Amino acid sequence: AQTVTQSQPEMSVQEAETVTLSCTYDTSESDYYLFWYKQPPSRQMILVIRQEAYKQQNATENRFSVNFQKAAKSFSLKISDSQLGDAAMYFCAYRNYGGATNKLIFGTGTLLAVQP
Amino acid sequence: GAVVSQHPSRVICKSGTSVKIECRSLDFQATTMFWYRQFPKQSLMLMATSNEGSKATYEQGVEKDKFLINHASLTLSTLTVTSAHPEDSSFYICSARDQGRGGYTFGSGTRLTVV
Numbered sequence: 090a091q092t093v094t095q096s097q098p099e100m101s102v103q104e105a106e107t108v109t110l111s112c113t114y115d116t117s118e119s120d121y122y123l124f125w126y127k128q129p130p131s132r133q134m135i136l137v138i139r140q141e142a143y144k145q146q147n148a149t150e151n152r153f154s155v156n157f158q159k160a161a162k163s164f165s166l167k168i169s170d171s172q173l174g175d176a177a178m179y180f181c182a183y184r185n186y187g188g189a190t191n192k193l194i195f196g197t198g199t200l201l202a203v204q205p
Numbered sequence: 206g207a208v209v210s211q212h213p214s215r216v217i218c219k220s221g222t223s224v225k226i227e228c229r230s231l232d233f234q235a236t237t238m239f240w241y242r243q244f245p246k247q248s249l250m251l252m253a254t255s256n257e258g259s260k261a262t263y264e265q266g267v268e269k270d271k272f273l274i275n276h277a278s279l280t281l282s283t284l285t286v287t288s289a290h291p292e293d294s295s296f297y298i299c300s301a302r303d304q305g306r307g308g309y310t311f312g313s314g315t316r317l318t319v320v
Contacts, residue, residue: 124309131313132243132296132298132313132314133311133313133314134249134298134300134311135311136308136309139308178246180248180249192239192251192254193239193251193300193309195248195249196248197247197248198246198247198248200246
């Protein structure tokens with residue numbers, strides 16, 4: 090069974106600085122998707138970034154980028170120029186490739202605080 | 206973008222009563238809907254996967270007779286918590302796969318309090 094591990098329960102970053110959130114996963118599949126979701130205090134889940142395992146190029150979305158190391162099964166999220174609005178719980182998630190019913194498997198989350 | 210509307214956002218009910226939570230996909234057809242439960246400061250725990258027109262698939266340990274899921278149309282899935290107990294108090298979130306765009310969209314969640 091696939092598992093997702095986030096080893097940092099809490100992180101803190103100064104406004105305008107850069108922070109990296111860690112995520113590792115375990116799977117025997119070769120094709121899959123990885124995601125980072127943000128859950129602010131409103132508790133609305135928001136997709137931050139998505140990576141297809143077959144793509145070697147790391148995904149980027151504005152200030153958010155990932156470091157995808159397939160052999161190491163590592164998928165970290167880098168937030169550059171941190172803003173107060175980035176403060177939230179961040180979840181790493183995994184999904185097998187293909188199949189509409191394939192479920193998302195979430196990590197335990199990292200609570201990010203942004204200090205002004 | 207794709208929107209999933211979840212109602213109610215908050216509900217308080219008495220022990221022994223039933224509560225229904227609705228999730229509607231507003232601008233896409235959701236053949237599959239996922240129902241999660243989240244305790245404070247914890248991750249999302251998948252409870253069940255519902256498919257339009259068929260029975261839901263429940264995760265191990267989730268009581269199917271207690272958490273009734275109905276996915277009668279391509280735009281509506283409901284979760285009914287039957288004979289609610291205080292330990293059912295939690296945050297419930299639905300998520301739908303937008304096959305057209307390939308992503309997952311989440312509802313805004315329902316905070317259930319059973320008194």
